[in-house]
Amino acid sequence: MSLPLTEEQRKKIEENRQKALARRAEKLAEQHQSAGSGSSIAALSSQSKQGPSHSLPKDSSKPVSHGVVFKQQKTSGSSHGDQRPHNPHSFHPSTLEQATGTWKRPEEMPTACPHHSPPSQVTLAGISPPLAQSPPEVSNQQLVGQGHSQVSHGAKSTTFDNSTHEPLAKAKSSQDTPASSSGQLPREAQLEAKAARPSTSGQNISDVHCGSGSMMPRTEGRLPQKLGASPRKAVSSQEGICVRDGDRFQVKIGYNAELIAVFKSLPSRNFDPDTKMWNFSMSDYSALMKAAQRLRTVTLQPLEASSVAQTGLPSAPSLTFVKGQCMLISRARFEADIGYSQELIALFKQMDSRNYDVKTRKWSFLLEEHNKLIERVRCLPQVQLSPLPKTLTLAFASQLEKTSLCLTADVPEADLSRVDPKLVSSLLPFQRAGVNFAIAKGGRLLLADDMGLGKTIQAICIAAFYRKEWPLLVVVPSSVRFTWEQAFLQWLPSLNPEHINVVVTGKDRLTTGLVNIVSFDLLSKMEKQLKTPFKVVIIDESHFLKNIKTARCRAAMPLLKMAKRVILLSGTPAMSRPAELYTQIIAVKPTFFPQFHAFGLRYCDAKRHTWGWDYSGSSNLGELKLLLEEAVMLRRLKSDVLSQLPAKQRKMVVVAPGRISAKARASLDAAAKEMTTKDNSKGQQREALILFFHRTAEAKIPCVIEYILDLLESGREKFLVFAHHKVVLDAITKELERKKVQHIRIDGTTSSADREQLCQQFQLSERHAVAVLSITAANMGLTFSSADLVVFAELFWNPGVLMQAEDRVHRIGQSNSVGIHYLVARGTADDYLWPLIQEKIKVLGEAGVSEANFSEMTEATDYIYKDPKQLKIYDLFQKSFEEEGSDKDLLEAVEAFDPGSTSGTSGSASGTSGSGSQDLGDWLDGDTATGSPEKKRRFEFFDNWDSFTFPL
Numbered sequence: 001m002s003l004p005l006t007e008e009q010r011k012k013i014e015e016n017r018q019k020a021l022a023r024r025a026e027k028l029a030e031q032h033q034s035a036g037s038g039s040s041i042a043a044l045s046s047q048s049k050q051g052p053s054h055s056l057p058k059d060s061s062k063p064v065s066h067g068v069v070f071k072q073q074k075t076s077g078s079s080h081g082d083q084r085p086h087n088p089h090s091f092h093p094s095t096l097e098q099a100t101g102t103w104k105r106p107e108e109m110p111t112a113c114p115h116h117s118p119p120s121q122v123t124l125a126g127i128s129p130p131l132a133q134s135p136p137e138v139s140n141q142q143l144v145g146q147g148h149s150q151v152s153h154g155a156k157s158t159t160f161d162n163s164t165h166e167p168l169a170k171a172k173s174s175q176d177t178p179a180s181s182s183g184q185l186p187r188e189a190q191l192e193a194k195a196a197r198p199s200t201s202g203q204n205i206s207d208v209h210c211g212s213g214s215m216m217p218r219t220e221g222r223l224p225q226k227l228g229a230s231p232r233k234a235v236s237s238q239e240g241i242c243v244r245d246g247d248r249f250q251v252k253i254g255y256n257a258e259l260i261a262v263f264k265s266l267p268s269r270n271f272d273p274d275t276k277m278w279n280f281s282m283s284d285y286s287a288l289m290k291a292a293q294r295l296r297t298v299t300l301q302p303l304e305a306s307s308v309a310q311t312g313l314p315s316a317p318s319l320t321f322v323k324g325q326c327m328l329i330s331r332a333r334f335e336a337d338i339g340y341s342q343e344l345i346a347l348f349k350q351m352d353s354r355n356y357d358v359k360t361r362k363w364s365f366l367l368e369e370h371n372k373l374i375e376r377v378r379c380l381p382q383v384q385l386s387p388l389p390k391t392l393t394l395a396f397a398s399q400l401e402k403t404s405l406c407l408t409a410d411v412p413e414a415d416l417s418r419v420d421p422k423l424v425s426s427l428l429p430f431q432r433a434g435v436n437f438a439i440a441k442g443g444r445l446l447l448a449d450d451m452g453l454g455k456t457i458q459a460i461c462i463a464a465f466y467r468k469e470w471p472l473l474v475v476v477p478s479s480v481r482f483t484w485e486q487a488f489l490q491w492l493p494s495l496n497p498e499h500i501n502v503v504v505t506g507k508d509r510l511t512t513g514l515v516n517i518v519s520f521d522l523l524s525k526m527e528k529q530l531k532t533p534f535k536v537v538i539i540d541e542s543h544f545l546k547n548i549k550t551a552r553c554r555a556a557m558p559l560l561k562m563a564k565r566v567i568l569l570s571g572t573p574a575m576s577r578p579a580e581l582y583t584q585i586i587a588v589k590p591t592f593f594p595q596f597h598a599f600g601l602r603y604c605d606a607k608r609h610t611w612g613w614d615y616s617g618s619s620n621l622g623e624l625k626l627l628l629e630e631a632v633m634l635r636r637l638k639s640d641v642l643s644q645l646p647a648k649q650r651k652m653v654v655v656a657p658g659r660i661s662a663k664a665r666a667s668l669d670a671a672a673k674e675m676t677t678k679d680n681s682k683g684q685q686r687e688a689l690i691l692f693f694h695r696t697a698e699a700k701i702p703c704v705i706e707y708i709l710d711l712l713e714s715g716r717e718k719f720l721v722f723a724h725h726k727v728v729l730d731a732i733t734k735e736l737e738r739k740k741v742q743h744i745r746i747d748g749t750t751s752s753a754d755r756e757q758l759c760q761q762f763q764l765s766e767r768h769a770v771a772v773l774s775i776t777a778a779n780m781g782l783t784f785s786s787a788d789l790v791v792f793a794e795l796f797w798n799p800g801v802l803m804q805a806e807d808r809v810h811r812i813g814q815s816n817s818v819g820i821h822y823l824v825a826r827g828t829a830d831d832y833l834w835p836l837i838q839e840k841i842k843v844l845g846e847a848g849v850s851e852a853n854f855s856e857m858t859e860a861t862d863y864i865y866k867d868p869k870q871l872k873i874y875d876l877f878q879k880s881f882e883e884e885g886s887d888k889d890l891l892e893a894v895e896a897f898d899p900g901s902t903s904g905t906s907g908s909a910s911g912t913s914g915s916g917s918q919d920l921g922d923w924l925d926g927d928t929a930t931g932s933p934e935k936k937r938r939f940e941f942f943d944n945w946d947s948f949t950f951p952l
């Protein structure tokens, strides 16, 4: 094995090589001067005196040009000041790099570079493509001599403005290089030539163009030769341009023997000794262009389309390489997003379903013509039009194969006769449509209805349709495990309650029930149990799976792949960017975009950086929306179905009893016992009741905080949280401060002026915000109509007060159906307060002075009547809260027990400034603390999401 060269040795070798190459170039120049012949070597030598040549050395084994484009030197030394080095010795990469500023190191080269590609087309001066056409990446050479930035448009520019032509005109006056007998030597200052710069890096021909900074088109194995098209141009072919000159046209190009032979074959040829350029009649234009196209060493830019049109002659085939892709624009049509090419347009015009959009200046076609178009375009050597990705052609297979136009997807009515009639008859029309959609999709979908539209009832119905395939797995945020249990009990009376298994700890079994409900975090801790595949899986708040790297996602994805039915639920499937949708898409359709990178390139505006790829952007959202709607997702906004919704949607959220610590449980039990102690006086009983109420507040704090954090993580932007006890209000505000969530707080200590100002602050807040409000101090006189969700962290015995509190959002100015969530904890005072409240509302409803739709939730707490002790406590609650003037007395008693709970003691706090306050871990056990990850950037994409998903 030989030793590697030292840096110094390498430098020396390189220097020597440079010298040898320079000597060779000088020698060639001398040869040319003495011979004056029309050979390409002569041309090179001629240019070597002035600078780089247009031509490549014939011997391709010798070092080749780097394809660097230089402005031709002016020997006159005019004020145009050609700063190109006169001596080939100076053609060093570093010189070029400085001179042009666009030199690229190999590692910066476009990925397309290694492919053998058609030559970069120096300019598109002869073509006036529609401005709005997205420019091909391959158009312009970017390396030009100093002072000629007008031709360095960057890879994306295809158009030339008038200024581009200006130097062309000026150049006519500087023709001081002697012409050979058979043709003029390159001298036109406006023409860019490839530099005959010796290779210093061992780059191959492909690299040459990369080095020039040109974005080379990828041909991806589509060899023109194969298709019988014209042979591929040499990588460093000589570029020239056709220019109108009265009723004739000139060809501006450096010396090229083959081309001169062509010139000489044309009947109308004429050589102008003054300009030293060949010119022709327009009748020879077509023949010349066709002949030039066959020459490997020449790339001739055609005349501007307008010039050709004036003559009434058929235009010459375009020599410009254009590259683009097909994009879906509707369920039935796709468009070609590609630069201008005459040949391509001619082809487009042959398609039956063609349509040209004058606004976007793009052509579109019916999907059924997609394959035909792509096949035909493949025969155009200068055009690369990428077809729609396979995922799209699969998703829209029926449209691709269709012979007639059908713009709407017909969803058949599902046969729900096997599902509990109670559930089926309760479905609102849009919910029924959702169930139909899901079943039409084989039970795999992302149900992305807006929050509060009843995704739970729809999911249960869809799952119940596949009941034969159960056991069912339901993965949910831990704060709503028991709410899901209640929902199953409520909507599926046929389901034996004992067949519902709510997994509470990591030690529980995941498969004991017919319906198994588990939190995301516990799921990731139950790896061993996940080996048993579930055929039917519901994932609530499926955006919790947006990050493939998380343990919850890693645990869930294999399950979802194996499952036959996958029902994902999320009101906010992506909150920041389309990348967040990827896992949910492949969870529903594992065959879609097997590689994230392909998805990222198309929909995440993927960008390569030195550190890797950045997928945080978004692109082609219209197409992504179509794809999702066609194959993956159903999303309805509240505004879409408002007429079907009740003005208020109340929901009892059964908070997890597992969150209540042993200490809090013991305090609760002691307080409950006190209430049922015989011989206690009425005053003592009431005291015990107040203590029980207070202990309930303390015990619920972890559940309440967990629920609020889950709401925030689920994208709920603005909501109110009502609580009664100061200890609860304090805990919530502390946590919001700690998480830096913008919030306001209004309690009994808040002055009237501050109340109004805080209210305004909340109303006008554009981003997420939480209003933490005291049930007794902020239940009236305030408007929070910019929110549409109210959470009751605590229950209060007077339903009138609760309803007033609800109406802070449900009032004039509110255009949405509002959600009201009551957090109810089992084994606490809530067991008594909740039925008591419902009972009172029912009575008021019957009397016509109140709504009575709490009744749907009564079943959830029926169990309390089974225990005589509980019955006794319930009686006590009833008596205490129903006595004349009880509210005032009770409030005073509560206040005495928990100073600040009714009037509050902490001043109104607002804003996000939070100090490191008490850790959530104080309130929550381990599972919960890890269950609510740090709030990151969210909401931004959700805004866009709505606008692109449901255009107004």
Ligand SMILES: Nc1ncnc2c1ncn2[C@@H]1O[C@H](COP(=O)(O)OP(=O)(O)OP(=O)(O)O)[C@@H](O)[C@H]1O
Pocket: 426, 427, 428, 431, 449, 450, 451, 452, 453, 454, 455, 456, 457, 570, 571, 649, 650, 651, 652
């Ligand atoms: N058809 C219906 N009949 C009676 N109640 C319904 C119906 N649909 C939904 N609800 C009630 O509306 C409330 C909101 O429903 P649900 O919690 O399923 O909404 P969601 O879409 O899951 O909202 P989020 O995204 O906020 O979780 C619940 O109390 C639910 O019981």
